[in-house]
Amino acid sequence: MSTVPSLQKCNDFVIKFANINGTGSASANELFARAVIAMGVPVAPRNVFPSNIQGLPTWYEMRVSGEGWLGRRGGCDLMVAMNPQTWDRDVAEVTPGGYLLYDSTKRLPRSRFRDDLTVLGLPLTEICLAEYGDPRQRQLMKNILYVGALTALLDIDFAVVERLIGKQFRGKEKLIAANVQALRLGHDAARAALPCPIGLTVRRSDGVGERIFVNGNDACALGAIYGGATVAAWYPITPSTSVIEAFASYCRKYRTDPNNGRALYAIVQAEDELASIGMVIGASWNGSRAFTATSGPGISLMQEFFGLAYFAEVPAVIFDVQRGGPSTGMPTRSQQSDLLSCAYASHGDTKHVLLFPEDPYECFTLGAQAFDLAERLQTPVFVLSDLDIGMNEVLCRPFDWDDSRQYDRGKLMSAADLNAGRNFGRYLDVDGDGIPFRTIPGTHPTKGAYFSRGTTRNAYAKYSEAGTDYVYNMERLRRKFVTARSLVPGPVRKNARLPTRFGAIYYGSTSPAMAEAFALLEARGIHVDLLRVRGFPFADEVMDFIVDHELVFVVEQNESGQLRTLLVNEGDLDPRRLVCVLHYDGTPITAGFIAGRIADIVTQNNVTPLRQPLAS
């Protein structure tokens, strides 16, 4: 028995699965997550995996939160320790009073355990050896076995999990029967040998509602489908690969001509990232909506082409699923560290449009919107997701779409326009918004053709080395960027309960942790207004927010405060008013971390002014 009181928590704990990658544990762990959701209780699972295919440690960390907090909490209340390689660190990680479920087939000395934990041993391997002949099945079913045991230990309705298995393997009756049998074995073994339920339990609730359980990469792909993308060119790179895989699978389903089976899309796996973005630019130049999906190293490789698209004014959509940099960095860990390399990508004076989705819902909506923006502005648009959003299933608002919505193809000049005698200057600012008209190749036999190039040209696309032509063009591009400010999605503001001189700016995957930190701070009487930035160039409200507050925390998941740098640079702000709150070890940021940092600074800050009147 544990030397400290065992944790007693309902619908509010963290369970962590320590596994070996390549053993089929991921699908069993996801099944468990779906089971908790099916009980109506919100969960936030996160897969921590190595850059490897088989044999290395992998963890699946799942927060069960009846209150609905979806950020990473940190810590672990119940460890499902299935990996001997990481046993010691896994055991060490459990909160005192927590629980340890392990495979007791091989006896371990007492010294390998902790006496402040409730140890739950089940001979999983032994059961599998007795039950299954096939080695692969022994391995796979062991995972289902511990899910079965957990249903008993956490008091989860067995029928719920049984139903989910039926749904997952619909039409494959043999598989359903085998999995349900394994589930039952695990469940019954736990019931027979262990004190069920333990202090951590899942109780039916209605906390999930209409929400869907999906990952950001699938949502980006769906955004590209709904946004009308027809050409995707890509090069495999973690953690963005599944954006294209999902796009391909959605295309097969929703973009196949029902009459003849032909494809209403083209997907090409290119030889590298340079070719990927080159194809995207070529397709967009020729009037298709095209995109690529990549991560930091790909962004580095694409730099020259970004400059071409910016200067020749060709639309392009880039989904950048960020990972830990620099260089190969932490390829399977999350970061928000590509902001600057995207915002100012390429040599010369360039600036790009960035969108910051907070979750899969926004990966879908901003993903679809990116194609409208790219064509409206005739420039590359970057959707900056990250590994945390992209590769983890999360509960989010259901996707929505308005059927009356048309694609905004931007300023396109048609053959009819040209026949009507409209003046066409490819780089001529006719409306004062910096956006010129373009024609698509093949539009008209004698009018509207032009030569696209990365070199300077005049307003009629003729090659020019005249400084005046260059300056005209650069000033127009600057106007275009001002126009972009009102087109990108604006920030989302949430005020504290009481008026305050403190503000916090954040974006992307920091969102769930920030929401929880806000509540933690309010509970301590610390009031901070929040502003979630959703796009770059920054809308006026972003700068207004900073002006409205004496001190603004900029909460980010990178080492150097890249959003803060952008804000200071673009807003011409006093850097002292913007205080970094930075988390960058590759794990998703937690509410505890954010609230702790902010509380420390606010407390110090509150103390200082009080002393002044005393001293005077």
Place this chain on the structure above:
Amino acid sequence: MTYLAKPRLFRPDTPKNALGYTRRDYEGAISTLCAGCGHDSISAAVVQACFDLDIEPHRVAKLSGIGCSSKTPDYFLGNSHGFNTTHGRMPSVLTGAALANRGLLYLGVSGDGDSASIGIGQFAHAMRRGVNMTYLVENNGVYGLTKGQFSATADKGSKNKRGLVNNDAPIDLVTLALQLGASYVARGFSGDKTQLVPLIKGAMRHLGPALIDVISPCVTFNNHPGSTRSYDYVREHNETINRLDVILPKDRITVSYAPGELRRIVQHDGSVLCLRKLHADYDPSDRVGAMNYLQERHALGEIVTGLIYVDAGAQDLHHYLNTVETPLNALGVAELCPGAKTLEAINESLRHG
């Protein structure tokens, strides 16, 4: 450089093609290349080929990389859209463009630096992917715009203008294209327009990747004794394997040849490649044979020109991707967007209540 613009006078006796266009309708801006540059002859050959083929100028998209050669698309087909991309990356941009609209003709123009040095990766992959295009390499063995450095196609042992010897082995784009799956491979010489024009015509009517390596001497930096890309050297070492005539379906074949002299190859679109053999044993449908022949002749210091290989039954990238006949860029929201109802079904599949 040609300083004087030709007057745009219309003479009633100016020849017109079937579409009513004159040769002038296929010309572009005034060339800014050096007087006597081989590249200008290639531009003229492109103009002639498109005129002869009755191509509507706006149905061609011309793309290039960076360098002297890549400037040339500005100097022909002024009513076609053009894209001067980045150095060595034209093939990817062209591939993307071709994916977006399968209804246009794609003409890629590149140089030996652009394709064999910085761009060899993209060159290779566009060939093996089967992009439907005519890929012209204006090959002079030298970097012109940066004033005379060797390129990767310069022969080992050849000398630059200052007498320095190139020690690096040359890359032969024709051999590479053959190996990588190009389905129409030719080599021409900018000094022989009668040979070059039909080679371009055949390529533009070909389905699949068509490479024409055109030896195009650089009069300023690579036309001296010791160079293997000078006018004199190429004329002396030119080994022409065949002479091509391209017959369109609408034309009646009037020329007659003695049996055995002529080989007729019907392409995908019905155009006929009529090859007059200059070497009785050369078979342009034998890929491996072509590679062997090229190696043998290269060892003898000869430059093989003519239609080296053609596979008239080849397919292209769109075929492999099974894309619809309608150009992808012509599809609208009705065809592309699955709509709200489908989205609700997707949402439902992502719920686990």
